[in-house]
Amino acid sequence: MRKYLVAAVLAAAVAVLASAAFGSTKSPARQSSAGSALVKCGTTRTIGVAAPITGPAAFIGQQQLRWVKYYVKRWNAQKANAKKKIKIVQGDTQLGVDTAFAVKVAKSFASNSKLLGVVGPAGSQEVVASTSSYKGGGLAFVSGSASRTTLTDGHTDGNRRGFFFRVVPNDSIQAPTVANYISGKLKAKRVYIIDDQETYSQGLATGVETRLKAKGVNVTRDSISQTDSDFSSKIAKIPSNTQIIYIPWQLVPQAQAFGQQLKAAGKGHIKLFGSDGLFAPGAWKITGSYDSFFPIASGDPIVKAYAKAHKGDGEFFGAPSFVAAQVVINAVTKACANGTATRAEVRKLVAKTKLKTSILGLPVAFSASGDLKGGGFGIYQIQSNGSFKRIA
């Protein structure tokens, strides 16, 4: 009798495990149920914002969150939306600590039945880790900064077509733009590349390194971490005859400190070249340095008003999250036109987005893979007054 009892318990356990395993592989079924569940829109519509609000990359996440809140505040204040309101649910992904936080946020968003779409997450590694949770919940997620090229190729980092969109051009556009400018326009022959050991940085650094080497440029590669402040020993290694140091980093004060320490070490004649993560007029102010960035409409009244409201700091790295919020909220609003909406409807409407203008200075529409259509990168140079002047 006891044997039978043990066998029955074991069989039940195996059945539970099997159903759990099958459950995870049959995610499309769960997707469809979560994605097709009707949500009563009412007067308050809810979206999620997944960003690193605390942790080592909080600097980025808080910028993104402020830009999203800025869009929502403007939207809620519009007369046309007098009887409607957008509500934000924040999720702290703690980029740079562990992608498990991003997954936890994605799961909580997916299980929040009121939530119709998501802005974020910020990091490419977070996108990869949290995709299955967003897909499981049938949610569209629109990132304002994840630029790893392979996120949208449909196979290398997993398939997220129809769910994931980004409002920034990917690294396959930025790296060639930078490499062509360094070798073609600046005619540099000796380049030092330092990544900050993050996915974003390493992808760009490798892209530029490969292209420069193919053009016969002498390239040396090194790295720092995002927690480093003392660069003196790295700088001591850099030969004085180096022409360009490429630093595709995300932390502006780190680049500023690096530039100051470079100058203090007597190597201020070497030009720095940053990436979109360092586009911060007034904060990164090493005169003569170069930077690549998607063309932002810095003269746009919205951008100016934001900067004015934030002590003159435009926090441009977070600006695409404003556009991401715009995309998600437009889709939610359209889906809610008849009083109810499904996540699947929101996804379809996000995919069909067509903004004629945006604060990025270009129209916003997505390719079938979720990439921004037609986004390019410009090259800027830092002027003595701290402003960034577009030169290419």
Add this chain to the structure above:
Amino acid sequence: MNDDLRQRLGNLGGLGVALLVWTIYAVYFSPTQGWVFFFQLSVNGIILGSVYALIALGYSMVYGILKLLNFAHGDVYMIGAFIGFGVLTLLGGPLNPAIPVALLVLCMFVVAMLGSGFLGLAIERFAYRPLRDAPRIAPLISALGVAFFLENSALLLFGAQFRNYDGFDLISYNGIHLGGDNGVFIQYLGVIVIVGAFLLMLALLALVHWTRLGKAMRAVSFDREAAAMMGIDPDRVIAATFFIGSALAGAAGVMFGLLFSQIYHLMGFLAGLKGFTAAVVGGIGSIPGAMLGGLLVGLIESWARGYLNGNVSDLVVFGILIGVMLVRPSGLLGTPALKKV
């Protein structure tokens, strides 16, 4: 010569031989050869190590007197850096200082040291003193709690963004060339940090060895109950120890900000760990040990960054911590724990 002294001298001799072997290898046999490169990295390491040494002193003093690992110490250092930045901003900032630069820098140090010192007092009074007779794990957990409390308070108060001291703009980008224009270069700011750190360390040594408070600190460290029976108030001595250790951490925070510019709410975590490593390598509880440990950690970190590609300096630093613990569990200048039988 007693066994204890003989062992310490032996440790120092071993360290000297290891450094000599490393120097010969680095200069003549490493892929990046040359005296200039080696000494440039060494100078950078001594500057960084001076900051670590100041942090390590706080760890060592508190451990020496309470046998407590004060894991909140790194965050006191962070608060010190923010206080210094606040003074700098209030007095016009690095580009337009409202008072002479020397006076401004002095104000930054004094206010940061006082602020951090009083913070240390508050931490001791509210987080550790009530747990004085509790099991040793309790104050350790309390220390971790204080560390997180300070980090998140700083996040709320100052925000998550990094702040730049722009120390070179404030003081000078110039410095001293040793061995000609292509020789070793030390910025004036680096000189100020090294000299400042050593003066503070000497002042601490003088305080511990030649004042009544210092004598009381040594007595409490040796045997708290016996010291109390001799008329010493251990609570006051412990509070003074926290004040001094925290003030040194505040000075280290300002030095770090001036040298490396960027400060942020999580900066205390890794610096605290490095300071702790320095204290352990030098021999926790020993003031000269903390200084030696700080300099060693700074040098090793600088050499690792210079001679090895990538970012493996922390791996090397903490690897050496493990190595020292295996070979010399009481550190280079530490005293082996007495066993009462």
